[in-house]
Amino acid sequence: MRDSRETFVNHAFVTGYPVKHSRSPLIHGYWLKQLGLPGRYRAHAVPPEEFPDFIVSLKNGTSGFTGGNVTIPHKELAFTLADRPDALSAELGASNTLWLEDGLVHATNTDGYGFTANLDERASGWDQCRTAVILGAGGASRAVIQAVRDRGVNTIHVVNRTAARAQELADRFGAAVHAQPMEALSEVMKDAGLFINTTSLGMDGTAVPEIDFTTMAPRSIVTDIVYVPLKTPILAQAQTQGRATVDGLGMLLHQAAPGFEKWFGRRPIVDEALRQIIIDDMASHT
Numbered sequence: 001m002r003d004s005r006e007t008f009v010n011h012a013f014v015t016g017y018p019v020k021h022s023r024s025p026l027i028h029g030y031w032l033k034q035l036g037l038p039g040r041y042r043a044h045a046v047p048p049e050e051f052p053d054f055i056v057s058l059k060n061g062t063s064g065f066t067g068g069n070v071t072i073p074h075k076e077l078a079f080t081l082a083d084r085p086d087a088l089s090a091e092l093g094a095s096n097t098l099w100l101e102d103g104l105v106h107a108t109n110t111d112g113y114g115f116t117a118n119l120d121e122r123a124s125g126w127d128q129c130r131t132a133v134i135l136g137a138g139g140a141s142r143a144v145i146q147a148v149r150d151r152g153v154n155t156i157h158v159v160n161r162t163a164a165r166a167q168e169l170a171d172r173f174g175a176a177v178h179a180q181p182m183e184a185l186s187e188v189m190k191d192a193g194l195f196i197n198t199t200s201l202g203m204d205g206t207a208v209p210e211i212d213f214t215t216m217a218p219r220s221i222v223t224d225i226v227y228v229p230l231k232t233p234i235l236a237q238a239q240t241q242g243r244a245t246v247d248g249l250g251m252l253l254h255q256a257a258p259g260f261e262k263w264f265g266r267r268p269i270v271d272e273a274l275r276q277i278i279i280d281d282m283a284s285h286t
Contacts, residue, residue, distance in 0.1 A: 010039040012263040013068030015054065019045045023278055024069055027256045030277060031268040039264045041068075048073055055081045058098065059105050067099030067263045069256070075109075075139070082107035091172070092142050096255070099262040111140075112147030114255025115225070121254075121270070122246040123221045127151040129193020131217075133185070134158050136199035137165040140225060144198050145169055149176050157188040190215045195238070197224040202232040213241045224248050228282055249278060 014024040020043060028041035044065075046054045051074050057063035070078040075094035079085050082095055083104035089095040095107035119126045132153045134141055137160035148156055156173075159180045160166040166179035180188055189195070189212065201208045203226050211234065213222060222238035227248035235245040253270045261267045 010066045010263050010265075011064055012039065012041045012259070013044040013065050014041075014071060015044045015046045015051075015068060016071035016074060017045055017047050019043045019071065022071065023252065023281060024256060026277060026281060027253060027274065028260055030274050031260055032264070035264075035266050035268065037264050037266065041263075044068070046074070048077075051077055052081060055105060058100065059083070059103070067097070067259070069259055070096050070098060079107060079109075081105070088112065088146070091146060094139070094142070097259040097262070099259070108258070109143055110255040110258045111143035111251070112150070113258060114251040114253070115144050116147045116151060117254035117257075117270075118248070118250030119221070119223065119246055121250060123223075123244060126194060126221050127153065129153060129217065129220070131155040131188075131192045132157070132194040132196065133188050133192045134196045134198055135185075135201075136160060136197065137162070137169050137179075138198065141169065141198035142172075144196055144225065145173050145177060148194070148196070149173055153194070157184075157192070159185050159188065186212060186215070189213070191217045193217045193220045195220070195222045197226065197232070197234050200226065202226055202234050203228060205229050205233065208233040208237070211237055213238045213243045216243065219244070221246060225251055227252060230279065230282070249275060253278070 014022050022043050025041055025043055032039050058065055075096055079089045079095040085095055085107040089107050089109045092109050095109050097108050097110050099106050132148050137158055154176055156177045157180050158166040158169050161182050163179055163181045170177040170179040222243045223246040224232045224234050225248040226232050230247050238245050257268050
């Protein structure tokens with residue numbers, strides 16, 4: 001039997017399939033405790049075939065949730081099923097944050113915000129560069145391309161093994177975005193101010209190809225959305241070649257903040273204590 005006191009507690013989720021390894025409960029649990037709020041946040045696995053029914057239960061109140069995060073493989077379907085997806089979600093065709101408002105399911109995508117907030121914190125002034133190189137044209141690259149474009153970077157090279165996939169993103173995100181084959185990587189790196197890895201290369205420390213970062217512009221920045229390990233092989237290469245680097249952990253932390261505010265009514269702060277909690281958790285699972 002449900003405790004009647006739960007009626008007064010906002011209850012949020014992260015859903016995906018699988019979702020048991022998500023660190024979102026650690027992040028939101030830290031903020032709830034830090035801010036002294038009575039809310040709850042937990043992982044809730046939903047198989048793909050059950051996701052439409054889950055959205056119905058969210059909307060009609062039977063799920064017990066007031067909103068939550070959506071991760072792989074549900075982001076595209078979350079956008080499709082939401083009553084009020086915002087413009088960011090519409091351009092991406094995917095949503096990662098849902099909330100109930102006036103009896104409707106609203107949706108946005110905070111991945112791009114998380115990416116730029118991480119760079120703002122760790123490499124202030126990054127958006128003064130004119131050219132960015134983005135490695136990868138998968139689902140993870142979309143929000144990054146959108147965010148970098150919206151911050152005013154006027155030349156964005158998307159480099160991918162399958163050039164047709166990169167071209168799809170260039171068509172989607174406009175004239176600032178240029179599709180490039182892998183063979184063009186060394187050429188487009190020249191004088192670039194920002195390099196972003198959006199692929200799974202280097203995840204869990206796996207080997208990556210050699211990349212020459214020395215031709216990039218002075219004071220250029222190399223970043224990776226992979227955060228396990230914290231210093232990925234790509235970041236290690238860049239550091240060896242004298243480039244400033246930003247790890248991907250901050251993207252995970254910052255993308256969580258807008259949703260927390262929607263569900264619990266307070267804007268949380270990404271601080272070093274939270275960052276260390278996640279780093280310690282990563283270390284405990286190696």
